[in-house]
Amino acid sequence: MSAFFYGTLQSETVLLRVLCGADVPNETLASKLSTLKLRPAVLKGYRRHALKGLDYPGVVKSVSAESSVLGLLCEGLNRHDILRLDAFEGDEYDRVTVTVSTIGTTEYPAIETNIPTQLYLWTAGTEHLEDREWELEKFIQGAQVEWMSDRCEFKMVDQLV
Template identity: 45%
Template sequence: MSLFFYGTLMSSAVLLRVLLPGEARPDRLESKGRTLKLQHAVLEGARRHTVKEEVYPALILTVNASDKVAGMLCEGLSPSDIDLLDRFEGSEYERRSVKILAQDGQVPSTQVYVWIAPREHLDSQEWDFEHFKTAKQAAWLAYSDEFTPL
């Protein structure tokens, strides 16, 4: 199974934290990391917004092909991985099927988490992955209650 990530899950550290909650064993993290294939990709007809007062973004699908969001295609996810990711994303998002342009030139069908909560929670400013990695990721990873699966 595959998903297109456009936010915090583009970070392998965040992704592995979600897929292996509570795991600190390097062998498990390394093994899981080897089962996943990540490559850069672009989703046309979408915009990424900053969610007000949060460190994560939202994706809105548009009808304009010139609207584009750069992200990562993640392949090799198991059904249990998808379940964990669904719970991580919560009720603000819904998984939808899309076609993306992958770095290898393929145009695979995959799924993406689309924002379904009220749009007034979104800032017009585009969310910045590099800012997240340098200014927010360490605090997110250190906060043990950020993601606890049910």
Template identity: 30%
Template sequence: MSGQLTAFVYGTLMDPRVFFRVVQGNSDPPEVIRNLYTFTPAILHGYCRHRVRTADYPGIIPEEGRSVRGIYVTGLTDANIDKLDSFEGDEYERRTVKVKLLEQVGDDDAEGESLVEGEEKTADTYVFIYPDQIERGEWDFEHFRRERLRYWAREEFSFDDAVDEAV
């Protein structure tokens, strides 16, 4: 059964394989499980996504005038949120934020210029609480997908191993 909770994810969890490994324990669950969730591009204003020093994953911190693109996820249960809390660990604080859904207008292009802000939604997200451990550079999701995702999405590879490998 689908849950009523929502989240805004902006890092490794934007990849469905990582997301499903965390919340379902399987990077490729059956379609009936996948269909319990919806994934919509969204933007969070007033924050910036940075690389966490010596890690594959990012952290967001409040930063006026900046914004973070990510994914608004619906269908989460309390058990899913518990798993996300555990995955994010003590480096992050779960906070409720307001995001704007991104809607496609016209033809899609490589830069996402055809996306415009739409409806505002409330969601939980994870804010990095150790700003001295971040690098002042934007974390690159595409670089993560090309270079590091294989470590995070393999069924036989644990998240603890992925974190150890990243460090």
């Protein structure tokens, strides 16, 4: 299974915390990471928004067909991973099927188009959307450490174990 990540789950630290749980050995994290294929991708016809007062974004369908979201295609997820991701995303998002195109890199030079994948679509209301882009680097450099220390979303995920 696969999913397109456009927010905090683009961070390997956040992704592995969700998929593996808390306080797991580095070997477990490395083993899980080795089962995943992570590559940049683009989602057309959607727009990523910063959310008012929150450190994570939401993606909604755009009124402009030219809009796009750069993110990360994560392939190699299993059913248990999807359950953990569903719990992490909670009721603010719906998991829907979309189509993305990969972006060629040194590690994965081939560009593939029309890859069906799962997306967590923001559904908690447009009143929460800011009219600006959410920035991954700003999150990683500024909010990630504190953000990860006390997230109710992680508690929901850990209850699945």
